[in-house]
Amino acid sequence: MSSRALTVTLNYDQSKKFAIVLNTHAPKEAILRQARNKFRSKTLSLVFLRGGAHLKDGADLPDSITQVWISKGEPYSGPPIDLTRSTQPGEVRTIGEKSFIDHNAVNQLRLVGVLEGVHVAVGMPDLHPGSRFPIGCAIAAEGIYPALIGSDVGCGIALYRLSSSPRSVSNPSKLASLLRGLDEPWSGDVPAWLRKYGIERSSHFDANSLGTVGAGNHFAEICSVEKIADATVAESLRITEDCLYLIVHTGSRGLGASILSAQTTTESNPYIPPTSPELQEYLVEHDYAVRWAVANRDLVAHRIRQCIYWPSDTRKPMSSWSDDLEKIVEVTHNSVTRHALNVNGETRELWVHRKGAAPADKGVVPCPGSRGDFSWLLQPTGDGQINLQSLAHGAGRRHGRNALHAGTKIAKSSLTTTTLGSEVVCTDTDLLIEERPEAYKDIGGVVGDMEDQGLCKGVVVLRPVVTYKIREGGAARKPDRE
Numbered sequence: 001m002s003s004r005a006l007t008v009t010l011n012y013d014q015s016k017k018f019a020i021v022l023n024t025h026a027p028k029e030a031i032l033r034q035a036r037n038k039f040r041s042k043t044l045s046l047v048f049l050r051g052g053a054h055l056k057d058g059a060d061l062p063d064s065i066t067q068v069w070i071s072k073g074e075p076y077s078g079p080p081i082d083l084t085r086s087t088q089p090g091e092v093r094t095i096g097e098k099s100f101i102d103h104n105a106v107n108q109l110r111l112v113g114v115l116e117g118v119h120v121a122v123g124m125p126d127l128h129p130g131s132r133f134p135i136g137c138a139i140a141a142e143g144i145y146p147a148l149i150g151s152d153v154g155c156g157i158a159l160y161r162l163s164s165s166p167r168s169v170s171n172p173s174k175l176a177s178l179l180r181g182l183d184e185p186w187s188g189d190v191p192a193w194l195r196k197y198g199i200e201r202s203s204h205f206d207a208n209s210l211g212t213v214g215a216g217n218h219f220a221e222i223c224s225v226e227k228i229a230d231a232t233v234a235e236s237l238r239i240t241e242d243c244l245y246l247i248v249h250t251g252s253r254g255l256g257a258s259i260l261s262a263q264t265t266t267e268s269n270p271y272i273p274p275t276s277p278e279l280q281e282y283l284v285e286h287d288y289a290v291r292w293a294v295a296n297r298d299l300v301a302h303r304i305r306q307c308i309y310w311p312s313d314t315r316k317p318m319s320s321w322s323d324d325l326e327k328i329v330e331v332t333h334n335s336v337t338r339h340a341l342n343v344n345g346e347t348r349e350l351w352v353h354r355k356g357a358a359p360a361d362k363g364v365v366p367c368p369g370s371r372g373d374f375s376w377l378l379q380p381t382g383d384g385q386i387n388l389q390s391l392a393h394g395a396g397r398r399h400g401r402n403a404l405h406a407g408t409k410i411a412k413s414s415l416t417t418t419t420l421g422s423e424v425v426c427t428d429t430d431l432l433i434e435e436r437p438e439a440y441k442d443i444g445g446v447v448g449d450m451e452d453q454g455l456c457k458g459v460v461v462l463r464p465v466v467t468y469k470i471r472e473g474g475a476a477r478k479p480d481r482e
Contacts, residue, residue, distance in 0.1 A: 006061075008035050011048060011071040011078060012131065013104055028055045035070045043072045052076035052268035075147075076268050077132035079111050090118040090140075095387065095453055096125035098445035100398055108134040116271055117142035119343045119350060122388050124357055125449040126396025126441060135356040135397075138390035140341055143273040144282060146263040148353040149336055153259055153286055154293030155218075155251025156332035157358075157366045157393070159377070160301045160325050162222060162244040162308070172423040175222055175466045178307050179425055182220075183472040186211035186299060197295040199288065209253035210292075211299035215431055217397075218250040219371065219467050220300055226374055226463040233379050233459045237328050237364060245462060247368055247375060248300045249394075251334060252293040259285045274351075290332055301325055304468070329366055329377070333358045333393040342385050357390040364459060367447060369395045371467040372418035372437030376447050378456040387455050392447075395440040404434045418464065426469035435469065 004023070008031060010016040018038050022030060028047050036044050047055035048069040055061065055068065069078040092113040094101060105127045112133060113121045120140045127136040132147070139148055185208045186193075194206065213220050225241045228234045239245070263270055263282065272279045305325050336353045339361075343350070358365045360380035368375040378391060415432045416424045426432045450456050 005066070007067040009067060009069050009078065010039055011069040011076065012074060014078065014107060015104065022061070025060065026058060027061045028057055028059065031068060032070070039070070041072065044070050045073055046071040048076045048078060050079060052078070074131040077108060089114040090120050092121045093386070094123040094127060096127070096449045097452065098448050099125035099441050101127050102129055104129040105134040109137055112139055112148065115145065117273070119348070120341070120388060122390065124390065124392040125446040126356070126392040126394055128397040133355060136392060137355055138357040138388040139353040140339070140350040140388050141353065142350060143271055143276070144279055144336055144351050145269060145271055145353060146260055146282060147269045148355055150334045150355045151257040151260050152251035152334050153256030153289035154332055155334040156293060156297070156330070157247060157249045157368065158297045158301065158327055159329040159366050160246040160248070160327050162246040162305060172421065172465050175308065176423040176425050179304065179466070179468050179471065180307060181472070182303055182307070182468065183212055183470055186303065193299060194292070194295055197291045199291055199295065201288070203255055205253055205255045210296055211303055212253065213250050213300055213468065213470065214253050215428065215470055217435060219469055220304055221247045221368070221371070221464050221468070222466040223247060223375065223462040223464050225460060227461040229458040229460065230379065233364065239328065239460055244465070246301055246304060247366060247462070248297045249368065250297055250300060252289040253296060255292050256289040259289055286336065290335055293332065294330065298327070329364050331358045331362060331365055339389050341388065352388050352390070354390055356393050358393045359389060360384050360387065360391045360455070361389045365391050365456070367392055367394055367443065369443030370437040370440035371422070371424055371435065371464060372420060373440070373443045375462040375464070376443065376458055377460040377462070378447065379459050380456050382454045386453065391450060391456055395443045395446055397439055398441045399439050401434040404436065404439050420464060422464040422467060424467045424469065425471055427471050428469070431469060
């Protein structure tokens with residue numbers, strides 16, 4: 001192999017790169033050796049060619065290759081191969097003046113905009129980099145890209161009324177102490193629960209994962225009303241200042257990831273054209289994961305209510321549970337749905353992929369902050385064209401997980417009580433650090449950016465009382481990623 005110049009780029013943060021002169025018959029080993037030194041990371045293990053193909057051990061580099069991407073094992077996030085580029089790249093928009101938006105996330109969004117069939121890609125104010133594609137965005141395309149929906153198909157947020165009378169149990173420490181057994185498998189009739197949601201099939205995720213929050217950025221949060229900004233809408237939702245409410249943010253707990261894995265066995269970012277028979281086959285699996293995730297959120301909510309109000313009555317008949325908890329709002333923010341959109345003056349039916357974006361055509365949308373910040377309920381406004389019928393799904397990360405471990409060590413006790421006086425239940429020390437409030441953007445700025453664009457208006461502000469992350473599961477449970 002003759003000497004040649006090669007640009008080596010860090011897959012996760014593509015602003016980091018260096019050039020080398022390669023003159024070896026074992027290019028992968030040489031590239032990794034220098035990359036580990038330059039990027040100061042011993043865990044770098046994969047070399048990607050443009051488009052996501054792996055450079056295999058002992059294989060030579062084709063003469064046409066001038067750049068490679070180095071990965072710790074996360075999926076490829078570099079540009080697509082030239083053949084998959086659209087001849088007319090889609091429009092890329094970002095919404096956000098008050099909110100910090102990482103340039104790496106914008107770069108990832110731009111790469112999405114050149115994919116075949118993509119017409120518009122919109123970054124919400126909570127936009128932040130993902131391992132491969134950005135989180136906090138909506139993408140309108142002619143066909144479907146399963147990887148643009150993410151691995152947690154069906155992930156979303158639901159809001160419930162936890163108490164139907166003036167709050168009787170609002171002490172954070174007392175409430176936190178009551179939340180037990182929520183990481184363990186539910187002991188009830190799982191098939192019967194799923195049948196309530198039209199699910200007749202089974203998966204190996206049912207028995208151990210249904211009714212659990214999971215890790216990562218997922219949570220269940222007991223909250224109270226801090227402020228009602230729109231009394232008319234709040235009244236229509238039957239939200240009052242003297243009750244407790246529950247936010248549940250979780251998804252399909254591995255089921256969605258298994259569906260994505262089946263789609264990406266031979267290609268890292270497959271595209272299903274609108275005329276392909278595979279499109280309907282994929283939608284069947286997608287819709288299954290979405291229904292499963294809704295069932296999961298409801299069961300998490302019922303288990304939490306059982307912990308608080310029926311701690312000794314563990315055998316209360318499931319048939320009576322539906323009358324005990326009122327669901328106020330339900331949204332799915334990892335999904336794909338069909339919408340009529342105006343593209344260059346022409347109305348087109350397109351598939352809107354939401355990867356961490358809430359639908360704005362289903363009514364009021366919950367927009368949670370960090371565990372140390374307020375959460376909002378938002379009323380969508382406008383015609384939904386500029387934002388692809390979507391809103392931010394939360395505050396969005398400002399800092400990556402690894403960055404939160406740098407600097408002075410923080411006492412665990414200081415992370416379980418927030419500046420708002422709420423309690424955090426989390427026995428995984430790493431997760432406590434990675435999910436602390438400073439990791440997230442200011443929710444007020446995110447909401448303000450959308451209000452300034454005429455996309456929504458604030459309805460209710462909720463104050464956290466107890467945020468449940470994980471207790472018995474500790475660090476043993478694999479995090480769910482959006």
